[in-house]
Amino acid sequence: MSLVSKDTIGGFFTLLLGLSVLIFSASTLPVGSLTEMGPGFVPVLLGSLLFIFGTLIVILGVRTGSSAITPSPLRSTLLITASPIAFALLVRPIGLAMAVFAASLLTSIASPNAKLGMSLLISASLTILSIALFSYALGVPTPLVGSLIRWW
Amino acid sequence: MDIISNLSLGISQALIPTNIWFCFIGVLLGTLVGVLPGLGPTATMAILLPMTLTLPPDAALIMMAGIYYGAQYGGSTTAILINLPGEASSTVTAIDGYKMALKGRGGPALVIAAGGSFFAGCVATLVIAVLAEPLAQVALEFSATDYTSLIVLGLIASVSLARGSLLKALAMVALGLTLGLVGTDVYTGSARFTFGLPGLADGLDIVALAVGLFGVSEVLRNLEAEHTDSVEPRKIEGLMPNREEMRQSVGPVLRGTGLGSILGVLPGAGALLASFASYAVEKKVSKHPDQFGDGAVAGVAGPESANNAAAQTSFIPMLSLGIPSNAIMALMAGAMLIQGIVPGPQVMFQNPSLFWGLIASMWVGNLMLVILNIPLVGIWIRLASVPYSILFPAIMIFCSIGVYSISSNELHVISIALFGLAGYILIKMDFEPAPLILGFVLGPLLEENFRRTMLLSDGDLLVFIKSPISLGLVILSAIVLVIVALPAVRKKREVVFED
Numbered sequence: 214m215s216l217v218s219k220d221t222i223g224g225f226f227t228l229l230l231g232l233s234v235l236i237f238s239a240s241t242l243p244v245g246s247l248t249e250m251g252p253g254f255v256p257v258l259l260g261s262l263l264f265i266f267g268t269l270i271v272i273l274g275v276r277t278g279s280s281a282i283t284p285s286p287l288r289s290t291l292l293i294t295a296s297p298i299a300f301a302l303l304v305r306p307i308g309l310a311m312a313v314f315a316a317s318l319l320t321s322i323a324s325p326n327a328k329l330g331m332s333l334l335i336s337a338s339l340t341i342l343s344i345a346l347f348s349y350a351l352g353v354p355t356p357l358v359g360s361l362i363r364w365w
Numbered sequence: 366m367d368i369i370s371n372l373s374l375g376i377s378q379a380l381i382p383t384n385i386w387f388c389f390i391g392v393l394l395g396t397l398v399g400v401l402p403g404l405g406p407t408a409t410m411a412i413l414l415p416m417t418l419t420l421p422p423d424a425a426l427i428m429m430a431g432i433y434y435g436a437q438y439g440g441s442t443t444a445i446l447i448n449l450p451g452e453a454s455s456t457v458t459a460i461d462g463y464k465m466a467l468k469g470r471g472g473p474a475l476v477i478a479a480g481g482s483f484f485a486g487c488v489a490t491l492v493i494a495v496l497a498e499p500l501a502q503v504a505l506e507f508s509a510t511d512y513t514s515l516i517v518l519g520l521i522a523s524v525s526l527a528r529g530s531l532l533k534a535l536a537m538v539a540l541g542l543t544l545g546l547v548g549t550d551v552y553t554g555s556a557r558f559t560f561g562l563p564g565l566a567d568g569l570d571i572v573a574l575a576v577g578l579f580g581v582s583e584v585l586r587n588l589e590a591e592h593t594d595s596v597e598p599r600k601i602e603g604l605m606p607n608r609e610e611m612r613q614s615v616g617p618v619l620r621g622t623g624l625g626s627i628l629g630v631l632p633g634a635g636a637l638l639a640s641f642a643s644y645a646v647e648k649k650v651s652k653h654p655d656q657f658g659d660g661a662v663a664g665v666a667g668p669e670s671a672n673n674a675a676a677q678t679s680f681i682p683m684l685s686l687g688i689p690s691n692a693i694m695a696l697m698a699g700a701m702l703i704q705g706i707v708p709g710p711q712v713m714f715q716n717p718s719l720f721w722g723l724i725a726s727m728w729v730g731n732l733m734l735v736i737l738n739i740p741l742v743g744i745w746i747r748l749a750s751v752p753y754s755i756l757f758p759a760i761m762i763f764c765s766i767g768v769y770s771i772s773s774n775e776l777h778v779i780s781i782a783l784f785g786l787a788g789y790i791l792i793k794m795d796f797e798p799a800p801l802i803l804g805f806v807l808g809p810l811l812e813e814n815f816r817r818t819m820l821l822s823d824g825d826l827l828v829f830i831k832s833p834i835s836l837g838l839v840i841l842s843a844i845v846l847v848i849v850a851l852p853a854v855r856k857k858r859e860v861v862f863e864d
Contacts, residue, residue, distance in 0.1 A: 219793070219794045219795050220794075220795075222794060223533070223791075223794030223795070223796055226794075227536050227540075230540070231539075234543055237558075238557070238558075242555065242557060243553075243555075246824060247819050247824035247825075247826065248819065248820075248823050248824030249820075249824075250552075250816050250819060250820075251553065252550035252552065252553045252555045252557055253557075254816075255546065255812045255815070255816070256543070256546055256557060256558075259539055259542050259543045259546070260543070262539045263536060263539045263540065263543065266532060266535055266536035266539060267536065269532055270530075270532050270533060270536065273532065279795075282793055282794065283589075283793070285589060285789075285793065286588065286589060289585075289588045289589075290585055290588075290786070290789070293581070293584055293585055293588065293757075293761065293785075294581075294585075294782045294783075294785065294786050295782070296761050296762075296765065296782070297581070297761065297764065297765045297768075297778050297779065297781050297782040297785075298778075298779050298782050300762075300765040300766075300769070300778055301765070301769070301775040301776075301778035301779045302775070304769060304775070304778075305775070309766075313762055313766065316761065316762060316765055317758045317759075317761070317762050320757060320758040320761045320762075321754070321758040323588065323757075324588065324753075324754045324757075326754075327754065331754075335754075335755055335758055336758065339758055339759055339762055342759075343762055343763075343766055347766050347770065351416070351770075353766070353770040355766075355769065355770065355773065
């Protein structure tokens with residue numbers, strides 16, 4: 214039995230989240246009463262529920278024991294998560310085409326056995342495919358070339 | 366009879382060329398994405414959801430429904446031919462279906478699965494047509510008190526019948542309800558959890574939440590697993606089942622259809638439960654139970670019919686009561702909300718052509734499924750063996766552009782990354798994201814009815830057990846909770862959901 218397991222960590226985060234919701238809504242929103250509920254009433258209720266559920270999950274997890282958390286591949290997780298963010302930040306300044314290319318390059322190098330040449334090839338074909346599909350076939354009005362580049 | 370006039374209204378609606386077209390596109394895209402490895406129906410629907418938003422409401426819903434059964438059926442194809450079930454409910458099909466494929470009977474297995482599904486789909490559609498209206502009539506009479514209890518029952522029942530820890534599922538419902546609070550409070554107009562961001566005033570975007578939780582986090586999860594890249598698909602020699610196989614599948618198809626139609630209406634894991642139950646029943650009634658696991662025709666025909674029937678009848682609670690019973694129906698409800706249609710009993714009466722058109726389109730869609738799947742099976746199989754290293758960049762790009770194309774809002778695209786990461790972390794701790802999306806969709810409805818009840822009853826909580834309808838629903842919720850918490854049942858439940 215270990216204190217660091219799926220249930221104890223998960224439950225702990227749940228109760229922490231419940232507590233934050235509870236404190237945040239109780240201190241910033243008028244709670245009111247059952248007869249006249251303010252906007253904070255239901256948030257306080259849900260925060261308490263989350264807190265209770267989280268506590269129970271931790272207690273049961275400690276008592277019965279649960280499996281350990283398997284480690285995640287940090288590199289691929291970060292790269293995959295970065296991809297939509299990169300797309301969002303790039304699409305206006307440099308346009309759809311290059312934003313797609315950058316975002317797909319980020320994902321395609323995420324796989325542990327990725328090779329750069331192959332990743333470039335995948336990203337280039339995905340870029341062409343998405344432009345054909347979204348810009349031409351579906352008529353998405355996002356400019357292919359961004360404002361920053363055109364302005365030059 | 367009413368049903369006949371309703372259905373003929375629906376059929377005339379479903380046969381409008383644009384609706385046929387979008388039904389076709391939906392089934393095609395659903396199958397296309399559904400056969401890809403690692404993408405079940407929920408992920409498929411989440412990823413394709415943005416594409417339906419620009420359509421008129423009836424076409425959008427017909428297309429979403431088409432995507433659903435397309436994806437569902439696509440999962441069965443890969444289960445049979447390459448032992449790669451796209452989703453939980455076709456894991457059962459893989460047991461005997463893949464064995465049949467190994468024996469060179471893959472073609473007949475596919476035809477039996479398609480035929481069974483088609484039959485089940487037709488019957489289940491009829492069940493919806495018969496049941497939906499009386500149920501909605503009852504629900505229309507519900508007061509805010511009754512409706513509050515009904516939503517609570519819906520949430521509790523759907524998490525109880527789903528897989529995994531009950532406590533964690535309840536926590537996820539509470540989290541979903543909490544996320545549903547973000548935005549402007551309808552009663553007082555005050556901002557809640559918006560942290561001063563104007564983009565959050567209308568609440569979290571359901572498309573971004575769904576794409577993140579079911580699309581992006583699925584990619585993250587899949588990348589973690591070891592990938593045995595591309596399985597060499599079996600050659601298919603001949604499609605038609607022989608007389609013996611036909612004879613063996615009649616009974617299972619009928620029983621599966623009945624079982625699935627009933628189980629699908631229950632909240633929670635309708636299709637999944639139905640296919641497991643049907644497999645167990647077929648094994649029990651069979652004269653040769655030893656053949657199960659070794660390519661028994663009944664082991665394909667029964668579960669496939671059952672899960673398709675259940676997939677169809679799981680529309681009933683959402684369409685007639687406004688209460689989605691699983692993540693897929695929550696996405697359907699989300700699509701309706703985006704179209705400005707609040708799911709609930711009133712839809713059928715205020716918007717009969719949309720409602721009956723959607724139901725009749727299920728027939729059209731099921732027919733298209735058969736037409737698309739049998740002749741094109743070679744293409745689907747080739748798609749199923751696309752290596753994941755090419756697939757996941759495409760999924761990610763599709764998610765990003767899809768979400769961006771709706772409103773050109775960068776914040777929504779960034780949030781799919783955050784929701785995706787959050788969903789992935791939750792999955793790692795064995796918290797399933799499905800109850801979260803249910804809570805998110807039902808949250809505003811629950812709060813509104815709860816607050817109205819309390820306002821009308823002067824803050825008297827006992828009102829929930831004073832109204833007879835509400836009392837019945839409260840008792841039912843309590844029974845469900847107690848039953849699931851019983852140690853004996855809990856063990857059984859774990860066995861049922863064991864893969």
